[in-house]
Amino acid sequence: MSAYGDTFSIRTSGKGTYDVTSEVAGVVEASGIVTGTATVMVQHTSCSLVIYENADPSAREDLHQFFEHLVPEDLPFYVHTYEGPDDTTSHLRMALTRTSEVIPVIKGHLQLGTWQGVYLFEHRAAPHTRKLAVSVVGG
Amino acid sequence: MSAYGDTFSIRTSGKGTYDVTSEVAGVVEASGIVTGTATVMVQHTSCSLVIYENADPSAREDLHQFFEHLVPEDLPFYVHTYEGPDDTTSHLRMALTRTSEVIPVIKGHLQLGTWQGVYLFEHRAAPHTRKLAVSVVGG
Amino acid sequence: MSAYGDTFSIRTSGKGTYDVTSEVAGVVEASGIVTGTATVMVQHTSCSLVIYENADPSAREDLHQFFEHLVPEDLPFYVHTYEGPDDTTSHLRMALTRTSEVIPVIKGHLQLGTWQGVYLFEHRAAPHTRKLAVSVVGG
Numbered sequence: 001m002s003a004y005g006d007t008f009s010i011r012t013s014g015k016g017t018y019d020v021t022s023e024v025a026g027v028v029e030a031s032g033i034v035t036g037t038a039t040v041m042v043q044h045t046s047c048s049l050v051i052y053e054n055a056d057p058s059a060r061e062d063l064h065q066f067f068e069h070l071v072p073e074d075l076p077f078y079v080h081t082y083e084g085p086d087d088t089t090s091h092l093r094m095a096l097t098r099t100s101e102v103i104p105v106i107k108g109h110l111q112l113g114t115w116q117g118v119y120l121f122e123h124r125a126a127p128h129t130r131k132l133a134v135s136v137v138g139g
Numbered sequence: 140m141s142a143y144g145d146t147f148s149i150r151t152s153g154k155g156t157y158d159v160t161s162e163v164a165g166v167v168e169a170s171g172i173v174t175g176t177a178t179v180m181v182q183h184t185s186c187s188l189v190i191y192e193n194a195d196p197s198a199r200e201d202l203h204q205f206f207e208h209l210v211p212e213d214l215p216f217y218v219h220t221y222e223g224p225d226d227t228t229s230h231l232r233m234a235l236t237r238t239s240e241v242i243p244v245i246k247g248h249l250q251l252g253t254w255q256g257v258y259l260f261e262h263r264a265a266p267h268t269r270k271l272a273v274s275v276v277g278g
Numbered sequence: 279m280s281a282y283g284d285t286f287s288i289r290t291s292g293k294g295t296y297d298v299t300s301e302v303a304g305v306v307e308a309s310g311i312v313t314g315t316a317t318v319m320v321q322h323t324s325c326s327l328v329i330y331e332n333a334d335p336s337a338r339e340d341l342h343q344f345f346e347h348l349v350p351e352d353l354p355f356y357v358h359t360y361e362g363p364d365d366t367t368s369h370l371r372m373a374l375t376r377t378s379e380v381i382p383v384i385k386g387h388l389q390l391g392t393w394q395g396v397y398l399f400e401h402r403a404a405p406h407t408r409k410l411a412v413s414v415v416g417g
Contacts, residue, residue: 001140001141001142001279001417002279002417003279003311003313003314003315003415003416003417004313005313005314005382005383005384005389006384007384007389033142035142035143035144035274036142036144036274036276037142037176037178037274037276037315039315039380039381039382041380041381041382041389042391043389043390043391043394044391044393044394045329045330045331045337045391045393045394046331050234051184051238052184052230052234053184053185053219053230056219056221058218058219059184059219059227059230061218061219062216062217062218062219062227062230062231063230063231063234065216066210066214066216066231069214069216070209070348071344075344075347077340077343077344077347078340078343079336079339079340080331080334080336080337080339080340082334088337088340091330091331091337091340091341092340092341092344094330095328095330095341095375096235096374096375097234097235098237098238098376099329099376099379099394100379100380100381101238101239102178102180102239102241102315102380103178103180103239104144104178104180104272104273104274105144105274106144106145106146106272106274107144111144111146111180111182111272111274112182113181113182113183113184113270115183115184116182116183116184116238131391133382133384133389134382135313135314135315135382135383135384135389135416137142137276137314137315137415137416138142138274138276139140139141139142140279140280140281172281174281174282174283174413175281175283175413175415176281176315176317176413176415189373190323190377191323191369191372191373192323192324192358192369195358195360197357197358198323198358198366198369200357200358201355201356201357201358201366201369201370202369202370202373204355204356205349205353205355205370208353208355209348235374236373236374237376237377240377240378241317241319241378241380242317242319242378243283243317243319243411243412243413244283244413245283245284245285245411245413246283250283250285250319250321250411250413251321252320252321252322252323252409254322254323255321255322255323255377276281276415277281277413277415278279278280278281
């Protein structure tokens with residue numbers, strides 16, 4: 001039995017989804033763990049994680065548009081908008097998706113389905129460097 | 140300390156919620172782990188997981204209706220609809236709920252509250268076979 | 279390698295967010311685990327967890343207002359309202375946020391970012407005692 005932890009960063013260039021599956025799989029491989037659990041977390045409150053369809057980019061286009069529709073930038077009751085119209089909405093969109101994704105590891109592999117990718121969901125319009133922490137626990 | 144992993148499948152017959160609590164508890168029991176963490180993940184992007192009220196079926200009826208309301212099948216900007224009106228909405232509803240549920244194990248039992256059940260939330264109208272992966276890590 | 283589990287309760291006084299970060303960090307410290315994963319879960323279906331911005335209270339005010347907007351108490355199709363207008367909405371708001379939060383532990387510390395706090399999100403108007411379970415697994 002062992003536990004392994006690492007961090008990595010990615011650079012985002014505006015709102016949208018960024019595939020981090022290979023980075024997470026790389027940490028699992030480095031851990032040498034065959035059976036257990038991998039956890040990846042974004043260390044921010046204005047971006048989030050989501051496991052999403054990885055085959056057809058139009059699926060993610062709909063995701064992006066849907067969140068503009070579901071959490072619009074101009075709701076009249078917002079007060080937390082010091083950093084612009086994408087300030088409070090970034091936090092709300094994060095709360096509606098996930099800060100961590102947790103994936104079983106069996107036979108040395110992340111148990112993602114064929115069409116599942118792990119994406120960082122950037123909610124801010126300006127470019128950002130995003131830090132992620134990964135832990136793998138098992139044997 | 141040990142780690143244990145297993146997979147199982149369930150058959151769905153259209154949109155709705157399907158109780159998988161006993162299947163997850165069965166993997167925990169098979170693991171023999173007394174203190175630790177259990178993770179269950181659906182290996183698909185058109186269904187999801189949610190821990191929900193397990194006493195009164197009307198609670199889940201409202202859940203089903205609410206998601207038809209929150210993520211309607213006819214929003215004008217959808218482009219990912221090759222497989223029908225429940226194609227892109229299945230992914231969106233998955234993103235708004237959870238792909239994995241992670242439950243502490245203490246004294247050999249999943250630490251679910253009295254009214255908490257683990258449900259697979261099927262978002263596709265057609266029947267599907269859904270695969271789930273479970274890992275249990277602890278001692 | 280070891281695994282550690284504990285439970286704690288907090289008292290809520292109506293809808294809103296309640297910081298439980300220090301309680302979770304306390305369990306991690308008590309576990310003595312340096313590298314691994316911490317899981318915190320609410321054992322209820324009418325409150326939830328969310329990692330949210332911890333610097334400016336106005337961010338959480340917008341969160342509270344947004345959920346009144348997104349999941350209003352008066353949708354015409356609700357049937358699960360025996361306990362009042364905040365009955366079914368509590369479950370729906372729980373499903374849209376999280377029952378568990380899972381946080382990597384590296385060098386003995388929860389890997390929360392600078393502005394991330396762990397909050398219990400109470401969806402019921404009446405005061406409640408809420409039970410949480412925490413497990414920490416690692417070495």
